[in-house]
Amino acid sequence: MDKIWNYQNPVSINFGKGIFDKIHQFIGSRNYALITYSDDQFTSYTRSLIKTSGKPALLINDIAPNPDFELLSEQAKLYSEIKSKPEVIVALGGGSVIDSAKVFSAAENGFENIKNFLETKKGGEDLSSTPIIAVPSTSGTGSEVTCWATIWDKKNSRKYSLAHEKLFPEIALIDPKLMMGKSYELTLVTALDALSHALESIWNINANTISANHATFAAKSILKILPTLLNDLTNINLRTEMASASLSAGLAFSSTKTAIAHNLSYPITLGWGVPHGIACSFTLPTILQSVVSIGGFREESLKEIFGDNLTKAADNLKIYLERFNIGTTFLELGIPPEKSKKIIDEAFIGERGLNFIGSKENFLKAADSFGLLP
Ligand SMILES: NC(=O)c1ccc[n+]([C@@H]2O[C@H](COP(=O)([O-])OP(=O)(O)OC[C@H]3O[C@@H](n4cnc5c(N)ncnc54)[C@H](O)[C@@H]3O)[C@@H](O)[C@H]2O)c1
Ligand SMILES: [Fe+2]
Known part of the structure; x- marks a missing residue:
């Protein structure tokens, strides 16, 4: 600690x-x-x-x-x-x-x-x-x-x-x-928002062991439940599990605030109308890849969520998100290269960006390998 x-x-x-x-x-x-x-x-x-x-x-x-x-x-x-x-x-x-x-x-x-x-x-x-x-x-x-x-x-x-x-x-x-009347799209984007809150509270300078526990529970549940829930929208037990996971994610980031994925998201929602849950989650695989060797209880938490091989986990998370057809690169969300670079530069110096425990250098390396930028 x-x-x-x-x-x-x-x-x-x-x-x-x-x-x-x-x-x-x-x-x-x-x-x-x-x-x-x-x-x-x-x-x-x-x-x-x-x-x-x-x-x-x-x-x-x-x-x-x-x-x-x-x-x-x-x-x-x-x-x-x-x-x-x-x-x-x-x-x-x-x-x-x-x-x-x-x-x-x-x-x-x-x-x-x-x-x-x-x-x-x-x-x-x-x-x-x-x-x-x-x-x-x-x-x-x-x-x-x-x-x-x-x-x-x-x-x-x-x-x-x-x-x-x-x-x-x-x-x-x-x-x-x-929550039973939520559409497929609303269920998806809100769950991705909660997933992002959980992960953002882990790769965060303000993380602590209590927030990390809440975040780990939340992220594991959301990753497990979401695909099933999307095929069974009126299943009250799955709705209950998702509500509980989202609450835990809230408890996690209520103590840490969010980090770089959220700071990247705001101009994308403002400028291109991308729903918050998508804008704040399409960068998660890249960010995960950039913090694989973060160390301490943060790395332990990420391993508890994704398994010991975090590099493989980042690849799998990208595949996981791709199955929802929501766009997982700047270009797929309609953002041209010059604007994308500017969004990244500004996000790293913004308030939430400064909560991020990783580095811009590693983020850009990971972004390259994931094709996040054209
Ligand atoms: N304060 C925070 O900690 C925090 C954290 C993350 C996001 N936000 C903000 O929250 C807002 C997004 O909130 P949201 O994702 O909950 O959606 P929302 O409140 O914007 O609602 C989106 C749409 O969903 C409909 N809707 C809501 N509940 C429904 C239900 N049960 N059944 C059917 N339709 C329903 C609404 O009528 C609305 O049209 C954004 O402004 C975002 O920036 C705040
Ligand atoms: Fe959010």
Whole structure:
């Protein structure tokens, strides 16, 4: 172990089929805001929530995938202007909903504070923190157990991370039944996001033995379950296993943050519309190949996931991803060579890139051997 480390996660985690039906017990007598999508399935959940917990003080149900500055600022204005302040926010949906809820939680005093905090990293004490009950409907982002939210600024091609310890949800209710309606594509991309979180928390300067244990369990499960689940989308036992794996990946990277695969992904999602789960996983075989001799508990964890021969494992991981026909090179994702090089250069000097324990030199060598770049 290389240094003194700390592992802390304050979220009260409640997991199991049907736990959503008991949400009124977690809301209690508190006045609540509900954040969700407008799709039929979520409208029907909203109705059943109203039956058990009464009408929400505020309903925001127009959350769009990849929450963007523009829409968020309008929604946050609505949130901050409401007279009877919600005592708790119920976030019912995937990462986009839970991340939006974190923004509203912090926005009681207006969105300007948040903008200022994102741009200057100062003023965290001015952010509010209304408690959040996070009810994920996808198994992927782990946002129910992290204290940050990804905010997209499509107009200016930027991505921000709203990160503050007070934004950990108070409660996570993880009900695999809510994930039964996920399509093949959504199941695939969210699982790959979770796989990436697990691996990114291992090849990370902030890794510790607790995060590594969570990550190892998560990555092993996801790699095993995903192909079967994709052929059996309504299998509740497989959905349960995937939800549990995604949660563990969340617990792993809640302590370490992500690393180079994620930093490579953001411009690819912003510029070419590649779904987050694909953008943050197509480089995993290359990164694995670049850290095969990383040493210590990180190498042990990778060997526990992939077997002793990590070079062979990197080849196998590429074959594993190729079977989903999602594109495993920059060119296959539509990114021209010059842009690809720029994305790599910038990713290694960005905040998440600096969490990566490997080197750019080894990454480029591995990229060459995998044909990641044309
Ligand atoms: N905060 C974090 O720690 C963290 C980590 C990773 C990713 N993210 C962010 O989370 C967002 C992605 O979240 P996501 O992958 O969960 O998807 P999402 O919330 O963006 O949802 C994508 C689509 O899936 C649909 N959907 C969601 N649940 C469904 C269900 N059970 N059945 C049918 N359809 C359903 C939604 O209606 C939506 O159209 C991105 O903005 C990403 O950057 C955040
Ligand atoms: Fe992610």
